[in-house]
Amino acid sequence: MKHKNLLLSMLIVIATVFVVSACSNNEAENDTTNQKENDTEETDNDNESVHEEGTNNEADEDKEQEEQEEEVAKQVDVEYEIHPVDSSVIPINDADEKVVLLTIDDAPDKHALEMASTLKDLDANAIFFVNGHFLNSDEQKETLKKIHEMGFVIGNHTMTHENLTKVDEQTQRQEIVELSDKIEEIIGERPKFFRAPHGANTDFSRQLVEEEKMVLMNWTYGYDYFAPYQDAEKIKQAMISGEGPEVDVPYSLLKPGANLLMHDREWTNAALADIVTGLRDKGYTMVDPRAIKTIE
Ligand SMILES: [Zn+2]
Numbered sequence: 280m281k282h283k284n285l286l287l288s289m290l291i292v293i294a295t296v297f298v299v300s301a302c303s304n305n306e307a308e309n310d311t312t313n314q315k316e317n318d319t320e321e322t323d324n325d326n327e328s329v330h331e332e333g334t335n336n337e338a339d340e341d342k343e344q345e346e347q348e349e350e351v352a353k354q355v356d357v358e359y360e361i362h363p364v365d366s367s368v369i370p371i372n373d374a375d376e377k378v379v380l381l382t383i384d385d386a387p388d389k390h391a392l393e394m395a396s397t398l399k400d401l402d403a404n405a406i407f408f409v410n411g412h413f414l415n416s417d418e419q420k421e422t423l424k425k426i427h428e429m430g431f432v433i434g435n436h437t438m439t440h441e442n443l444t445k446v447d448e449q450t451q452r453q454e455i456v457e458l459s460d461k462i463e464e465i466i467g468e469r470p471k472f473f474r475a476p477h478g479a480n481t482d483f484s485r486q487l488v489e490e491e492k493m494v495l496m497n498w499t500y501g502y503d504y505f506a507p508y509q510d511a512e513k514i515k516q517a518m519i520s521g522e523g524p525e526v527d528v529p530y531s532l533l534k535p536g537a538n539l540l541m542h543d544r545e546w547t548n549a550a551l552a553d554i555v556t557g558l559r560d561k562g563y564t565m566v567d568p569r570a571i572k573t574i575e
Contacts, residue, residue: 347428355569366496367536368566376535378566379558381405382498383541384436384474387413387422390548395426397548403555403565407431408474411438411458420465427466432568434472435459435493444479451484459491471573472496492574500532501540503547511549518550519557533561 358374361367370376383394386407398405407426413419427433437443437454438461446454455473463469473493475484480495488495502508502517507525517523518541521533541547541554555565 344428347430350430351428353430353569355567357572358570359566360572361494361496361538362536365499366538367499368538368571369536371572374570375564377562378535378564379533379537379539380566380568380571381539381541381555382408382434382474383543383547384408385410385413385440386436386543387419387426388543390545391426391543392422394543394548394551395429395431397551398431398555399429401552401555404567404569405431405565406434406472406568408434408436408472409458409462410436410440411461412440414461414465423462423465430569432472433462433466433470434474435462435470436474437476440476442477442479443475443481443484448483451481452487455484455487456491459493472568472571474498489574494571494573496538498540499536499538500528501542502526502528503540503542503544509544509546511546514546515550515553515557518554519561533558533563535563 357371359368359370359378362369368378368380370378381398381403383391383405386394386409391407395405395407409423414423423433435455435458438458439454441450441454443451443454459469469491471493473488473491473495474497475495478497480488485495500521500523502523503514505523505526508514508517508523518539519533521531521537522528541551558565
């Protein structure tokens with residue numbers, strides 16, 4: 280009899296432990312689910328505004344347009360952040376670290392749309408850092424819209440490519456904020472990334488960029504603006520190897536998280552597909568900039 284009671288008590292204790300632990304598991308699960316649902320809800324709202332914009336502006340667009348809108352609205356999990364000092368791409372948690380970020384500056388000039396198309400065909404995303412002086416005509420604005428609708432991220436590179444260290448604060452503000460206004464007018468959203476012309480910032484511009492909720496970045500390497508590399512074959516080799524011996528970089532700057540600077544230029548455009556495939560041959564993935572943490 281005693282044994283029976285003891286056994287019963289033990290069973291009750293075990294059963295209670297199971298129930299309690301099951302409850303806490305459920306609770307944890309529910310929390311995660313709620314969190315996800317809330318996230319999705321916010322996302323859906325964002326999507327709605329994008330769709331409305333699209334519908335108002337282009338009522339008669341075909342399926343391709345719908346696909347483009349989906350591409351714009353596509354939500355990507357945040358898995359990376361930009362190193363505040365060296366501008367490299369750092370994985371958050373256990374994201375793949377063998378990635379490089381592609382960036383195209385001084386866009387959209389003559390080649391940006393073709394470059395976007397090349398990248399799209401290769402399923403490689405990039406940030407296009409744009410200037411206001413390339414966004415005056417309707418055609419230029421349309422180009423920016425197309426690049427955005429293809430799923431590329433648009434960054435702020437100032438109105439007129441001014442060296443911010445050489446102008447007063449009022450001018451710095453105009454260079455930065457007026458371009459964000461202009462980009463928003465064209466694509467319906469403000470840029471979330473900023474790169475200063477020549478990588479030259481002031482304390483004022485850094486603070487302003489943060490207030491404007493943009494992540495500031497320079498780059499880790501890029502060669503296409505140096506005379507010896509203004510050639511498709513040479514820029515291809517330099518970008519894939521990370522080496523620029525003709526501008527005193529005889530060692531490789533290619534490493535996980537490298538932030539690659541390129542420009543809207545003829546030779547870079549010509550080499551772009553080979554650059555992407557060459558980097559992939561070395562085991563690198565092009566990080567989707569939409570997976571980079573921004574300032575909310
Ligand atoms: Zn530039």
